[in-house]
Amino acid sequence: MNFIMPLRYFLVMTLLLLATGVWMFVLHTSLSIEGTVTYYAPKTFFGLLETVSPHLFGMGILAFVLMHFFGIVQGVKQEEYRGLTLWLFLFMVLTNVSGFFIGEEGSVFALVKLLSTVLFVIYSVWAMFKLYKLF
Amino acid sequence: MKFLVTTKLKQNPLLKFVVLFLVAILGIFLLTDLVLYHLQIGLTLERATETLLGHEEAFIEPIIFEVLLERIHIGIFTSMITLILLSIIYMRVLDTEKSKVIHLAFITAILSPIVLLLAYVYGTSFIVLWIALFILWHLGGVYLALRTVWSLLKA
Numbered sequence: 001m002n003f004i005m006p007l008r009y010f011l012v013m014t015l016l017l018l019a020t021g022v023w024m025f026v027l028h029t030s031l032s033i034e035g036t037v038t039y040y041a042p043k044t045f046f047g048l049l050e051t052v053s054p055h056l057f058g059m060g061i062l063a064f065v066l067m068h069f070f071g072i073v074q075g076v077k078q079e080e081y082r083g084l085t086l087w088l089f090l091f092m093v094l095t096n097v098s099g100f101f102i103g104e105e106g107s108v109f110a111l112v113k114l115l116s117t118v119l120f121v122i123y124s125v126w127a128m129f130k131l132y133k134l135f
Numbered sequence: 136m137k138f139l140v141t142t143k144l145k146q147n148p149l150l151k152f153v154v155l156f157l158v159a160i161l162g163i164f165l166l167t168d169l170v171l172y173h174l175q176i177g178l179t180l181e182r183a184t185e186t187l188l189g190h191e192e193a194f195i196e197p198i199i200f201e202v203l204l205e206r207i208h209i210g211i212f213t214s215m216i217t218l219i220l221l222s223i224i225y226m227r228v229l230d231t232e233k234s235k236v237i238h239l240a241f242i243t244a245i246l247s248p249i250v251l252l253l254a255y256v257y258g259t260s261f262i263v264l265w266i267a268l269f270i271l272w273h274l275g276g277v278y279l280a281l282r283t284v285w286s287l288l289k290a
Binding site for chain 2 (some may be wrong): 002003005006007009010012013014016017020021023024027054058061062
């Protein structure tokens with residue numbers, strides 16, 4: 001049984017999901033440290049949790065679904081993708097957790113938030129490109 | 136997800152039972168999602184226009200763009216997970232690799248959020264198109280669910 005057709009559609013939808021996510025992130029932060037501090041610093045713990053909680057679920061599922069294909073498609077050197085999987089999950093955790101530590105004066109965690117988000121998107125797109133070539 | 140597409144599905148009564156309920160619940164989810172979107176945005180031209188573009192005489196403001204974008208973002212996630220599950224289970228259970236309904240469901244689900252954004256900017260003609268696309272992909276998904284459930288019940 002060949003499941004390539006629905007999986008290709010799935011990749012297109014994942015691109016749309018990432019694109020709308022990045023769009024919202026840019027609207028909120030302007031992709032700058034100042035913008036990130038301005039948006040996240042005044043947020044309450046509850047306000048942050050409202051965003052972080054569904055994102056941990058969604059991004060975790062997305063990272064799992066993308067990366068598990070490398071484990072089941074024949075002819076893939078799995079050891080090459082262990083690092084990618086580790087980084088993808090690490091960036092996912094960092095981008096979600098760093099928001100809690102962004103204070104009015106601190107810009108280090110704003111930088112962590114920006115970098116981890118950008119790297120999560122880049123790694124996801126790269127994994128999708130690799131999958132597209134495998135399919 | 137590999138367990139969902141096992142070739143031994145029909146020989147494993149418990150797994151068949153679990154998959155049957157998953158597909159049935161996804162079908163019900165699609166129907167409730169239609170109702171929810173009708174209440175939140177509107178699946179009639181009049182109601183959707185009021186939500187997206189506002190209504191001056193009734194003092195109704197258009198939906199805030201960030202709120203709409205967030206709803207679209209969540210909608211894409213739920214639709215991609217729902218359709219990938221329904222389509223791969225459908226293909227396995229009905230033992231088919233070609234289905235126009237799978238193409239239709241995915242293509243309309245992909246176009247639906249794009250057209251909704253265009254509707255927010257360009258108005259009425261895109262709103263009609265969005266309503267059609269949104270209903271079509273849901274009906275496509277419900278069709279896949281019903282055919283799969285029927286096939287599993289018969290097996």
